[in-house]
Structures are given as structure tokens and as C-alpha cells.
Amino acid sequence: MDIVNDYPFDPSYGYSLAQLLAITAPKEPKKFDSFWQSRYQEALKLAPKPEIKLIHNDKFGWRVFSLCYSSTDNVIIRGWLLVPTTGVIKRGFIIGHGYGGRDEPDYHLPFKDAALLFPCFRGLALSAQPAVSTEPYWHVLHNINQKEAYILGGCVEDVWLAVSAMLTLFPHTAGHLGYLGISFGGGIGALALASELRISKGHFNVPSFGHQPLRLRLPSNGSARSVQNFYGSHKKMTLEVLRYYDAALAAKRIGQPIHCALALFDPCVAPPGQFAIYNALPGEKQLFILEAGHHSYPNQAQQETELLAELDTFFTSLS
Numbered sequence: 076m077d078i079v080n081d082y083p084f085d086p087s088y089g090y091s092l093a094q095l096l097a098i099t100a101p102k103e104p105k106k107f108d109s110f111w112q113s114r115y116q117e118a119l120k121l122a123p124k125p126e127i128k129l130i131h132n133d134k135f136g137w138r139v140f141s142l143c144y145s146s147t148d149n150v151i152i153r154g155w156l157l158v159p160t161t162g163v164i165k166r167g168f169i170i171g172h173g174y175g176g177r178d179e180p181d182y183h184l185p186f187k188d189a190a191l192l193f194p195c196f197r198g199l200a201l202s203a204q205p206a207v208s209t210e211p212y213w214h215v216l217h218n219i220n221q222k223e224a225y226i227l228g229g230c231v232e233d234v235w236l237a238v239s240a241m242l243t244l245f246p247h248t249a250g251h252l253g254y255l256g257i258s259f260g261g262g263i264g265a266l267a268l269a270s271e272l273r274i275s276k277g278h279f280n281v282p283s284f285g286h287q288p289l290r291l292r293l294p295s296n297g298s299a300r301s302v303q304n305f306y307g308s309h310k311k312m313t314l315e316v317l318r319y320y321d322a323a324l325a326a327k328r329i330g331q332p333i334h335c336a337l338a339l340f341d342p343c344v345a346p347p348g349q350f351a352i353y354n355a356l357p358g359e360k361q362l363f364i365l366e367a368g369h370h371s372y373p374n375q376a377q378q379e380t381e382l383l384a385e386l387d388t389f390f391t392s393l394s
Contacts, residue, residue, distance in 0.1 A: 078340050078372055084294040086342040086370070095339070095350040100323040101288050108328070110319055114228065115270035118147055118235040125240040133160050135182040137191075144240040146197065147232040153201035155180040156244070157191040164190050166393040167248035169237045169274070171260020174211040174283075174298050176200030184255075185387040188394055190245050194237045196230040196263065211259075215298040216305055222316045227263065227284070234267035238274060250275065251393045255386070258283055258344060258369070259298070265322035265352055268329050275393060277329070278386055280336040281368035284322040285348035287314070297343035297369070323348070326355035334361045334389045336382055338368030361389060 080086065104110075123144040131139040140156040157180050158164060165188045170181060176199040184191060198207035198214050207226065208214050217226040234254070242249055254277040256264035261282025268277050283299070284290070290299055291306050291314070306313045318324075326333075333356050337349045346368075353362060363382050366372050 078367055082342050087340045088293055088345060088347060090347055095346055098347050098351045098354055100327060100351055100355040101286055103324045104318045107319060107324060111270050118232050123236045123240040123243060125243055127156050136160055137182060144236060146236040147229060150197045152194050152233050154194040159187050162188055164245060166251035167241045167245055168253045168255060169234060171256030171264050173258035173260060185383060192237055192241050194233055196233050198226060211298040212301040215301050219316055220312055222319055225316055227320050230263045231266045234263060235271055238271060253390050253393050262322040266325045269325035276332050276390060278334040281338050281341060281344050281349055282322055282352050283344045284320055286323045286351035287317040287321045290348050293345040295343055295345055323351035323355045326352045329356055330358045332359040336363040336365050338365040341368035343369040
């Protein structure tokens with residue numbers, strides 16, 4: 076497969092599909108489980124106090140609400156809630172976003188019997204904070220020198236509190252919740268679902284933060300390059316923190332069925348890191364191969380249509 080590009084490196088990194096499917100997760104720190112479990116248990120104690128306000132009564136078949144809820148560290152998370160204009164809500168979805176943030180909900184999703192919650196992770200888009208840059212290049216470095224305070228951990232907690240907010244608003248969706256995340260939201264989702272048993276199924280699309288040693292080594296664009304540049308001057312400290320934020324290590328702990336859409340060519344999230352996450356999943360899993368991620372290609376619209384149809388089927392059991 077040849078994709079026209081002018082990158083100064085090969086975004087396939089020379090890996091065949093067979094080689095990608097053979098990548099294993101890196102060595103993990105001994106306290107990985109206790110680090111995340113203690114944070115999860117603390118997050119469960121918090122009341123998210125969600126507030127919603129109607130924006131549109133009918134947009135593409137959805138009632139659209141603005142949303143805010145409380146997360147950890149007294150951070151207010153803002154976003155949107157979609158509910159179908161007609162019919163009964165049988166299930167719910169938490170939907171993460173890429174590192175570019177989010178300007179609006181995804182109206183095209185096929186889940187017409189579901190409540191859809193679209194949080195903007197802390198420091199990004201509607202959840203911008205004065206002390207945090209909204210630029211991915213700098214956001215990804217915020218408190219990267221502090222394991223407990225690194226901003227990715229807060230973003231994971233934002234997912235957990237989004238689940239709590241959903242269950243506060245729609246208690247009957249308990250046992251019928253799914254998660255979807257792309258790129259940044261995919262990696263954050265993997266880190267979150269390792270502890271979050273209230274989510275029954277998940278989908279990760281070109282997920283980031285997989286196999287941090289490879290992520291630090293393989294030339295990339297975007298936030299990964301930012302981390303690589305920082306790592307060049309602070310190797311030991313950076314790796315010591317990032318070992319706890321490895322989505323492939325988190326994936327080893329995910330027991331729920333997971334659907335992954337992974338790219339063979341991706342200049343921003345190196346495919347070996349994506350596949351390290353999928354390969355580490357121990358339970359039921361499905362794989363959709365994308366020709367490319369973070370890069371346009373001729374077959375893209377067709378692949379996106381096929382992927383949506385697959386996801387519609389995959390999540391049917393949540394109803």
C-alpha cells in the first residue's frame with residue numbers, strides 16, 4: 076500500500092501487519108495497579124453534580140444539551156449531551172475526542188436509542204483552564220515531571236466522572252454503557268477502562284499512549300514529537316512517569332469486549348504503539364484495519380462508513 080506523502084520519515088515504520096500483530100507490551104512498573112486503583116476509588120467517592128441546559132430541540136434527530144460536571148481537583152468539565160428526539164433511551168455512551176479537542180458533538184453516530192455524553196477533557200476545548208495550554212504540543216507536557224499530577228491522569232479521571240455523571244442523569248443505563256475514543260481519547264479510554272467496570276464495551280480508534288518506549292523512539296508529528304523533544308533532555312524522569320501512562324499496559328487489565336480501529340500508516344500515533352494496545356487486550360476483541368490514521372487517503376470515506384456499520388453491530392448488545 077503506497078500513500079502519497081512528504082513526511083521526512085516513514086509513517087508505516089517498515090512494519091508488516093504480521094509484525095504489528097506480534098508486538099508485546101513493555102515491562103511494567105511494580106506499582107502500576109495500586110497507582111490506578113487508588114485513583115479510581117477516590118474518583119468513585121465524588122459526586123459529579125451534572126447540569127444540563129437545552130440548546131437545540133431537534134438537530135439531526137437529537138435533542139442537544141450543554142453539559143457540565145465536577146471532576147477531580149475541583150475541575151469543571153464541559154461538553155454536550157445528545158438524547159434522541161423520539162423513542163426510549165436504553166443505553167449510554169461516553170465519547171472521547173482527539174487532541175484537537177471538539178467543537179461540537181458527533182451527530183452522525185448510529186446509536187438512536189442512547190444518551191451520548193461528549194466531555195471535553197480538562198485543559199482542552201470547552202474545558203480550557205487558565206493554567207493549562209490548549210495546544211496539544213504543550214498540554215501533553217503539563218506536569219509530565221510529576222507522576223501523580225501529570226495531566227493525562229486527570230483526563231482519565233474525567234472519563235470516570237463522566238460515567239458517574241451519566242449514571243446520575245440516566246440511572247437505568249447502568250450495565251448498558253459503552254465508550255468510544257479516537258487518538259488521544261482512545262489512549263485515555265484504554266487507561267480509564269482498565270479500572271472502569273461500569274463500562275461494558277469500548278472502541279478505540281487509532282489510540283495513543285501505547286508502548287511508551289516505542290512512542291518515545293519512533294519519529295512522529297504532533298504531541299508525540301513534543302514528548303520526544305522533552306524526553307531528549309529529561310530521559311530518566313520522563314520515562315519513569317510515562318511508564319504509568321502506557322495504554323498497552325492498561326489494556327492488559329481490560330476484561331470488557333473491545334473493538335479497535337488501527338492504522339497501518341500514521342504520522343502522529345505510530346502504528347506499533349496502536350497495535351501494542353490491541354495485542355495486550357486479554358478478552359474478546361475485534362480489529363478493523365484502517366489504511367491510514369491522521370492522514371487523508373482516497374478510501375477514507377468508504378472505510379469510515381464500513382467502520383460505523385461495524386460499531387453499530389458491535390454495540391447492539393448494550394441495548
